[in-house]
Amino acid sequence: MSANGPVRRRGRPASAEKAAGEPATRDRILGSARAEFAERGYDKASIRAIARGAGVDSALVHHYFGTKEQVFTAAVQGAFAPALGIPDLLLSGDPEEWGEQLVGYIFMIWEDAVTRDPLLAIMRSAVNNETAASIFRGLITRNLLERVAGGLDRPDPELRVELAMAQLVGTAMLRYVIKVEPIASARPEDLIPRLAPVVQRHLTG
Amino acid sequence: MSANGPVRRRGRPASAEKAAGEPATRDRILGSARAEFAERGYDKASIRAIARGAGVDSALVHHYFGTKEQVFTAAVQGAFAPALGIPDLLLSGDPEEWGEQLVGYIFMIWEDAVTRDPLLAIMRSAVNNETAASIFRGLITRNLLERVAGGLDRPDPELRVELAMAQLVGTAMLRYVIKVEPIASARPEDLIPRLAPVVQRHLTG
Known part of the structure; x- marks a missing residue:
């Protein structure tokens, strides 16, 4: 599933998907991170906007990737x-x-x-x-x-x-x-x- | 004189300089425009910020160059x-x-x-x-x-x-x-x- 996957309710992941779909959520966060970094530049990009774009909590972005620098590193590696x-x-x-x-x-x-x-x-x-x-x-x-x-x-x-x-x-x-x-x-x-x-x-x- | 030229009072050009120093003012506006476009990107760049960076009125930027697209074109040409x-x-x-x-x-x-x-x-x-x-x-x-x-x-x-x-x-x-x-x-x-x-x-x- 990519950043173009099904639209979900924002704010918190459904727990069933969280259990079954971690790679999908991770990919969606990375897709959102790439879009945010490309559009707003590294300095102005925010974890909050990346989370919003992926339809998840900011806490989940931190949970998967850590700091903004680490999110960027993961996006580059992807x-x-x-x-x-x-x-x-x-x-x-x-x-x-x-x-x-x-x-x-x-x-x-x-x-x-x-x-x-x-x-x-x-x-x-x-x-x-x-x-x-x-x-x-x-x-x-x-x-x-x-x-x-x-x-x-x-x-x-x-x-x-x-x-x-x-x-x-x-x-x-x-x-x-x-x-x-x-x-x-x-x-x-x-x-x-x-x-x-x-x-x-x-x-x- | 470049964007690194003497610092001047902001807001409006001294009329003596305006008469004698048009190329200097023009260069200062272009230097400020390049910095603004590079830092904020074309979409977010504003004539107001370009004017502020050059220590002149927005009206003067419009007077010399016209629209934002025309300021950008002049900056590229420079x-x-x-x-x-x-x-x-x-x-x-x-x-x-x-x-x-x-x-x-x-x-x-x-x-x-x-x-x-x-x-x-x-x-x-x-x-x-x-x-x-x-x-x-x-x-x-x-x-x-x-x-x-x-x-x-x-x-x-x-x-x-x-x-x-x-x-x-x-x-x-x-x-x-x-x-x-x-x-x-x-x-x-x-x-x-x-x-x-x-x-x-x-x-x-």
Whole structure:
């Protein structure tokens, strides 16, 4: 069940659902948290508004996640879940093919609104607040950057991975956020062959 | 004179300064507008707060710039002024050297907080609001994209320029906004030689 699940009476969770549906409630809180952080920014986001958006008590948000910082961390981790498959995908293959594998996988995540929107929401929060940026930075460093760089037998592996990420982050910005044409409407099959060799060059060139 | 110029009595401009110093007042309003848009987002930004930040009447903001949308457009144009030299720079040279020229010039703009901070402020507004993104999109399309693509004798010139821009926009995001290491602290002379050939490849490869 997502943030779009059935509307419930606000204020307190029905105890039957609380017992049977903890993952659903948790997901609904995370969906509401992403929306709140994206809309109001990290500083102005409130646990109360996140609870309201999920149709639960503030106490339940604290119960599941703790502080606002911890709610944000959980929301980032949730949004990043699909991307966390990247290190395993790459490390199981030949580094000379990472460019194509990585770009193909990233477009799979991006082209589905279900996996794209949470990522964009979290990126918006991180762009606008130093605390949010710092949490975001820690998570991508530990979960993506260090693991992928660890499999790269080249000088300056972290910098290589970040320059490859920069190409992809910038493509996402222009295509999905600023929506400048023609990149916003280009087909993935026209973009992937232009991006893969450049990403490959950063990684192993 | 910039937004850091002398502090003045708030509420109404001294008429002597109004006569002699219109460009200074205008700049101060634009500096305040950038700060307000970056901090509160386009939707929540108000002409009143922009006026207050510049130490002038709201009426004077309307007098110089018109509506909120027009204030934003002027702020973007101001922030982009240094980047508007890019088309002339490139079009006067050999497209086979555009990668190096463009990346060198961009780092000159980025590495000076005076030219970088207004750009980042405007980028933050555009990331968080569709109206702001649309104004931003129109300006970069007309002032940068179309002009540079017009000098490129290759198929899909706009898409080429945008993929090159994506590499640079993403680098700015990771280096100056998210501040992930090691790219955040890398020296320009270590980044430029890695970026220039990739940008060149997008443009003419």
